Amino acid sequence: MASERLPSRPACLLVASGAAEGVSAQSFLHCFTLASAAFNLQVATPGGKTMDFVDVNESNTRWVQDFRLKAYASPAKLESIDGARYHALLIPSCPGALVDLASSGSLARILQHFHSESKPICAVGHGVAALCCATTEDRSWVFQGYSVTGPSVYELVRAPGFAHLPLVVEDFVKDAGACFSGSEEAPSRCRHLQMSWVFPKTLPRDTRPAWPLVELLGGFEDPS
Known part of the structure; x- marks a missing residue:
């Protein structure tokens, strides 16, 4: 699924869970709306499964209903995604991420590409669990x-x-040799991987098309 494409825009991949535990409606709404304002946005789920939105309420139910009627409402298969085609990666808050994304070999391949090319990655709330799949052969x-x-x-x-x-992200991150901060104690802007950036201090020139994502989402606090 892709938003309306404009040739002059950089491309952003939005990865969401296809598990029954779902995707936060409010988080997806904010991520999709803000990112699609500056990017050609492609949404993908494992197997191209339809997203089950959770936490639907009066403030977002109309948006969710309208979204499902769009011609682009069917996600692409994550397994068919070529990470080299995208300038940025965005993962909204997904309670289902622990079920499918955290163990996805396809997402691991994409994350490894983004990491090696120093492309920006942003994971929100429960979407941070998806990053756990990015392990090497030596684990x-x-x-x-x-x-x-x-x-x-x-x-x-x-x-x-x-x-x-299936896993506790805080324990996984600490055991893997990274630092972890709970979202309740986190600042509104985070240097790296609520808003969690994987973001180098100095961006290579070829990643500059992704800078609008930083400006759009850098001050966004996940409402989910």
């Missing part, structure tokens, strides 16, 4: 040494189903 994490912000164990333990989570 080391490609984002070792980065600073990651996401839902803390304290936040997760208050939610139903905590005991059945």
Whole structure:
């Protein structure tokens, strides 16, 4: 699925979960609306599965209904995505990320490409779990040494189903040699991987088309 394409715009890949646990409607709304204002936006899910939106409320239900009627409402298959075609990667808050994205070999391949090319990656809220798939053959994490912000164990333990989570992102990140901050204690802007950037100090010239994503989402605090 892609938003309306303009040839002069850079391309952004928005990866979402296709699991039954779903995608935060409010987070997806903000990510899709803001990013599509500056990018040719492509949405992809594992297997091209339709997204199940959760946390739908009075403020976003009309948008969700209208979105589902659009001609581009069917996500592309994540397995067919070539990361080299995109300047930036965006992952909204997805409770389902732990189920499918955190173990996705296809997403791991894309993340490894983005990391090697120093392209910006932004994961929001529960979407940070998707980054856990990016391990190498020796099981080391490609984002070792980065600073990651996401839902803390304290936040997760208050939610139903905590005991059945396939992994706890905070534990994974710390065990992998990265730093973790709970979203409740995080600043509104994070240097790297609530808003979580994988972002080098100095961007190569060929990644500059992605800068609008930084400006659009840099001050956005996930409402989910």
